[in-house]
Amino acid sequence: MTQSSAQKKQLIPNQSIITIKxxxxxxxxxxLLYLDARTLHTMPIKSSVNSVIYPIKLLAExxxxLGKQIKIWASDKKELIxxxxxxxxRQYILEFEVQRNASLLAENRRLRLLLRSSNTxxxxxxxxxxMxxxxxxxxxxxxxxxGSNDAVEVHQPIIDTSGVIxxxxxxxxxSSKAILISDPQHIFSVQVNRxxxxxxxxxxGNSQSLNILNIPIDEDIKVGDLLISSGLDQRFPQGYPVAIVTSIEHDPTNHFAKISAKPTAELNKTREVLVLKSIEPDLSPLPEAAAQ
Incomplete structure (x- = not known):
């Protein structure tokens, strides 16, 4: 008997056993399926088996x-961020709008005051x-x-609600350019209102201070006096507030008092001004300051 024949004889019983099993x-x-569907006899067995299998199932799942929970957590976190x-x-935008509205309200108040002044x-x-x-x-x-498209001309004065600018x-x-009264090269005529x-x-050169020149030491001028434009040099109309006297010094060796005054207008804060159109401009050079 050959080796292959012997192997075939051994395989036949093995296949029969597998088929029987x-x-x-x-x-x-x-x-079992019938008993499970028709009777309750398998319930204890199923419970015991489930008790053993359930933890294994949890571990397997x-x-x-965890992957699903991590995805949900990551998605929720991104959505929250x-x-x-x-x-x-939105908060930044609202804060900006609040500040902008406050600025617009302040600007509207200033414009209303200017319009009221222009009407008088x-x-x-x-x-x-x-600008x-x-x-x-x-x-x-x-x-x-x-500018000239608006009938603005050289030498026209500019003022605001507080005084001369x-x-x-x-x-x-x-557009146009204007020199402020705080500029060292600007000089004009004033008078004590009192x-x-x-x-x-x-x-x-300081927006908070003007030098007041050509007033003799024996003249009646006091700290707190209001200085107004005299109108004599035709640079500004007569009677507009200019400054308040803040200090007076008398030097016996000098004929004129050394006087300082604070402008009534906020020269470094003003944004809107009135350009006066019809005053006859004085085209002569600016007056020279008297020696102190």
Whole structure:
């Protein structure tokens, strides 16, 4: 007998045994399914088996469950971060709007005051806005958004609701430049409102101070006196507030008192001004300051 024949004889019994086992398993499964469906006898067995299998099932499903929870957590976290960012951006926008509205309200108040002032003036006027200032710290020059197209001319005075601001010195079609009364090169005639004593106001390069010139030491002038434009030099109309006297020094060796005054207008804060149109400009050079 050859080796292959012997192997075939051994395989036949093995295949028969496998077939018998499979039939028994199928029959057992059918019986168990029937008993499970028709009777309650298998419940204790099922409970015992489930008690053993359930923890194993949980362990088997744990990676998948954790993965799902991590995805949900990551998604919720991203959504929360996006929501927080959106709320912060909205808060910034609202804060900006609040500040902008406050600025607009303040601007509206200033414009109403200017309009009220322009209605009481005896000269035609136009409202102008200061667009920029000179970068030279020793000069006080501002640029306005009104020019020759708006009938603005050189030497026209500019004022605000608090008093005198300056004069137009350069005009373009859509803009103009003005020198402020605080500029050291600007001098004009003033008088004490209380008694009419006249002098000259010269800029010091400081928006908070003017030098008052040509007032003798024996004249009746006091700290707190209001100085107004005299109108005599035709640079400004008569009677507009200019400054308040802040200090007076008498030097026996000098005929004139050394007087300082604070401008009534906020020269470094004003944004809107009135340009007076009809006053006859004095085209002569600015008056020289008297020696102190």
């Amino acid at each position: 499979m039939v028994i398993a199928v029959l057992a499964s059918v019986v 744990l990676p998948s469950t 996006d929501t927080i960012e959106q709320l912060q951006n 003036l005896q000269y035609p006027s136009i409202i102008a806005e200061i 920029s200032t000179n970068t030279n710290p020793y000069r006080f020059i501002v640029e306005l958004n009104r 300056g004069q137009i010195i350069e005009v373009n079609p859509r 008694n009419g004593i006249r002098g000259l106001a010269q800029g010091t």
